[in-house]
Amino acid sequence: MNISYNWLKELIDIELSPEETAAALTRVGLAVEGIHPHKNDLVLDIDLTSNRSDCLSHLGVARELGVITGRSLKATSGSTAAGDELDAVPFPSVLAPEVVRVDAPELCNRFTARVIRGVKIGPSPEWLVDRLEALGERSINNVADITNYVMLELGQPMHAFDLDKLAEKRIVVRTARAGEKITTLDEAERELDETMLAICDAERPVAVAGVMGGFESGITEATTNVLLEVAYFKRENIRQTSRKLGLATEASYRFERGVDIENLIRASDRATELIVQLAGGEAADIVDVYPQRQPERTVRSANVASAVKRLTGLDVAADECERILSSLGIARISDGEYSSPTWRHDIAIEEDLVEEVARHAGYENIKDELPPAFGAGEYQTSEVRKRRLRGALVEQGFDEAIAYSFIDVRHDDLFAAVPEFLREGGEDKFVTLKDSVIEGSVRMRPTLIPGLLGALRLNLNHQRRDVKLFEIGKAFAASGMGELPTERELFTIAVTGGEVHEDRAMPARQLDLYDAKGAVEAALEAAGAVNCDYRPAEISHLRAGQSGEVVKDGRVVGTFGRLNEEIAANYKFKQPVYVAELDLQTILAEPSRPAVYTLLSRFPAVVRDISFLVPRSLTFAEVQSSAIGADATNLRAVSFVDIFEGKGLADDVRSLTIRLEFRSDERTLTDAEVDEEYSAVLAKLKNELSLEPRT
C-alpha cells in the first residue's frame, strides 16, 4: 500500500519526519519497506498483513499514528464532522424502492446511491492528478479520479454510473443468471454465473458487484448525470467472484478483506462534495438500503492489563491499555466488554486486544526470558541411527542429495517400488497432484531413484563422471478408499564412474556392483541393521543377472544392482550405473541389536584355502551355506577369498576361492583332526554341489 506523507499530514497533526513516521509505523506492525520521493511529496511503501484491511487507506494509517502520537484525527473538510448525523438518514430511505432494490441482501449487506445531475466530465485538476500519480494511479477523468481518491483516503471503493445509460434509471442488486454476460470497464466480455452478485439496471447487469463496473454504463465525456454507488458486499462472495473471473481490482482487494460498513455515507458524502466542487452539478439525497443493521461485535475481557501480562509478560498500566484501545476505536462498553470497531474485522477475542496493546506498548519492551526447565530433550528415535548411516555413506565418498518429491509421469512403472508399498493396479496406485508448477511433475514419487538418476545426468553434463549420491526421503503411495496416502521413508543410492581419491585427478579404478553393495552393507551396519541377507532377484529396473534383493529377518526390504539398458539409454548413460533402494522406515522399525561378546579363544586357528570351478549360476552364499552344514564341529568360518573369471576358464564357470577356518575352544587341533573335517567339507560340497577342488 502506497501512502502519501503529505496526505497523512492533512489527516493528523504529526511532528514526525517521514523517516520517523516510517519507523513508528514499522514498530507497530505496519512495515514500511521504502520511502520514495514524488515531486514535493514522499510516498511510504507499506507492506500490510492481510488482517489489516483498515489500513488500506490514509485514514487507517492516520488512525495508527493517532495511537502512536496521542493526537486525534483532524476533521476532513465537510464530511467527517457531519458523519454521525448523516448516519441517521431515514431508514430505509423513503425514496429507496424507486431507485434501488436489493434482491440479495445476504450478499449485499448495504447499498447507497446518490444521483448528481448536471456534471461536466473533464480532466482533473493538477493537485488531484499529482496525488493519484504519487500513489501509482493513472488519472482518467474528474469523476472517476474522485472515486479513486476517496477510496485511497477513506478505504471505501465506489463506482459512478452514467445514470442515463441505466434502463429505467434504476438499480437492482441480484445474483447473476447463469450465462449472463457483461462487458466490463476493461472492455472484456465476461460470463457470470448464479453465485456472482451483479449490479443491474432494470434489464441487465451493469457492474460485477465489488469487482468492476460495466463498460456501457461507465462515465464518458458525454455523461451529465451520475449515479454514485457506495456499497458493502459479503467478503467471501467478492473473493470467490474475483477468483472465478480471474479479475482482481483495487476494489475487490478491499471488499474481500473487509471495508467499514458504517463508513459508506461518509465516503459517499466526501465523493459527492468533491464531484460538485470539481465537476459541478447538483446532488440529490442519498438512498441508503441497509436491510439489516449488523449487530455490534463485542469482545469480552475481564482485565486487559492482566491478559497482556499473562500472554506477553509486559506490564502495561490499565489506563494505558484503555488509552491504546480507545484510540484504536475499541470502546469499553461496560466492565469486561469492549466493542470491536466496524473497520476492524480482525478484533474478536481477548487475545486480539492483547496484541493491540502489546504492539503499541512495543514488542521491544518484552523481556528475553527462558521458560523454566522442563526435562531432557530427545531426538527422534531413528535420528541417531540415521546420522550414523549418513556418516557411513559420507565416509565412503557419497554426497547427499535432496530432490523434489514430485516427479514426471514418464517414470511411471519403469521402477520397481520397495516391497509391500505400492498397491496393484494402474495409475491410481500413485499419489497424483491436481497440477504442478513443473511441467509434467504431478506424481508424488513412489521411488527416489528417478531423482538421483536425474542428478547423475546433470553431473555428467558438467563433466563429473565419477559420482556417488544418496538420498533419504519419503516416497508416496495411494491407499485407496479416501484414506490419506502412505508415506514411507526410503534410503537410495546411485553410483557411476570410478573410485575417486581426494586431490587426485584420476580415479583409482572403475566402480562395480560390489561398490554399490558395499555401500549398502556399510550403511545398514552403521544404522544397526544386522542380519541382512542378499540374494539374486530379477528387478524390473535392474539388469538381469546383476541384481539382487536385501532380506532382513525374512522380509525383502530393498533391491540393488545395475541399472538396466533401457533406462540407461533413456538417460543416455554410456557408463554403468548402479542403484540400490531400501525401505529405511521398515528397517529402522526394528530396534538395533546390542553387541554380543564371545570369548577370545586361547587356541590357534588353522586355515585352509580351497578353490573350485563353479558354474556362474552357483552363488558364493550357496557354497558357504553348504560348507557350513558339513559334519565338521570345529569349522568356525567359511569366508570369501577371491573370484576369478575369464582367461583360461570356460565362459560358463568362475574360479571361486574360499577359506575354511578350524578352531577349538578346548585344545589345539592336530593336523589329523583338521584333515578329517576338511575332507568332510569337501565331501559335502562334492555330494551337494558337485564341486571338485582345483589342483
Place this chain on the structure above:
Amino acid sequence: MSDANQHIEAARTAFAEAFGPFDQLALNGSGLAEAEAKLRELGELKVRHTGKKSALAEAKKMIGRVAPEERSDFGQAVQAAEKEITDRLEKAEAELNEFITSARIERERLDVTIPGRRSRTGHLHPITILRQQIEDIFVSMGYAIEDDREIETDYYNFDALNIPEGHPARESQDTFYTTGGFALRSQTSTVQIRAMERRGVPIRIIAPGKVFRRDTPDMTHVPMFHQIEGLCVDKGITMAHLKGTVTEWLKRLFGEETVTRFRPSYFPFTEPSAEFDFTCFVCHGSGRVSSEQSAASSEKGEDGGELLTAHSSQLTDRCRPCKGSGWIELGGSGMVHPNVLRACGVDPAVYSGFAFGFGLERMAAMMFNIDDIRHMFENDVRFLEQFR
C-alpha cells in the same frame, strides 16, 4: 732377515699396485651399481691382501721364524705394513659405503608433496548440516524433535490451525492438492497439532520437515523447501519466553553478540503474532563491511560459508546477507491461538504457548551466500561438495 723384509716389501708393493684404482675413487658422477661393484671388488682385494693366504699373512707367520734379535724390528715392520694396508682399505671402504648409502637415499627419495592417498570423503546436504546443528541446539535446550506426515488433510493443514474455509490463506493458490483431495502440507505447523494430540501438554518440540507451495522455481523460490517449527506449551508461557528462546538458539548458532528484533505481524494460528529478525552475522548489525570482506564473501573459496568477522579497516561496502540493513528477517512466531489449543483439546484458560517457524533454504542461502536457491535441489556435486 732381508728375505723377510723383502717379503713385506713385496706384499706392500703388490697391495699398492692392486689398490691403485681405489686410492682416488673419484665417485662423483658414478652410479650406484658402479659403486656397489667397486665395493665388491674392494672386498675381494681385501681377502687377497689380508686373508689367510695373503702375502701379509705369510709375513706374519714368519715373525716366529726370524732371529730373535731381529724379531722385534721385523714384527714392527709387519705391523706397520698391515696397518697401512688396512687403513687404506678401510678408508676406501668407508668412502664407498658412504657414497652407496647416500646414492640409495637419493634413489628412494619420495615426493612428500604429492597428495596423500585417501578415498574421497562425501558431503552432507547443506540443509541436513543446518538441520542437525539446529536440532542439536534445541535438544540441549530440552526440546524433542518431531516430524509427521507430508501429505495432510485440510483439517490438519488449515482448520485446526485456525484457517477456516473461506479464509484468504486457505483460498490462495499456494497449496498443492492431490487428486484425492489431500493437501501437501504448506507449513510444518501441522506437526503442532499432531504432536499435541499425541503427546498432550506440556510440550516442547521442534519439527523440521519438507513443505510445499505452488511457486514456480526461480532464483528465490522453490515449490518444495524445509521449515523448522518450534512449539512450547505449558502453564505460564509468555511472549517473553518466545523472545528468550529464539534469542538463545540464534546466539548459540551465530554467537553471543547476536541480537534479535520482533515486529508485530499476522498469522492465523498465533495471537499476538510477530516476525523475528536477528543482527546480521557478517556485519553484526552495521549493514557495512570493509571492501576486503565483501571481496572475500563474493569470491569465497573452498571454505564456502566461512563466517567473516568484523574488521578494523574502513567499513565502506554494503553488506550482502542483510542487504545493508544490518538485520536478517528469519521467520514468524507468536502465542499459539486459543482456537489451535482448543482444537488439540488444550484449555487456553490454563495453558498458553508460543510457536515459531522459519525456512531453512533461505537461512542456508544467507549463511553460505548462495545466489540461486534452486541449486538446493539440483544435486550438482560441484555445489554439494562445498559444504561440510
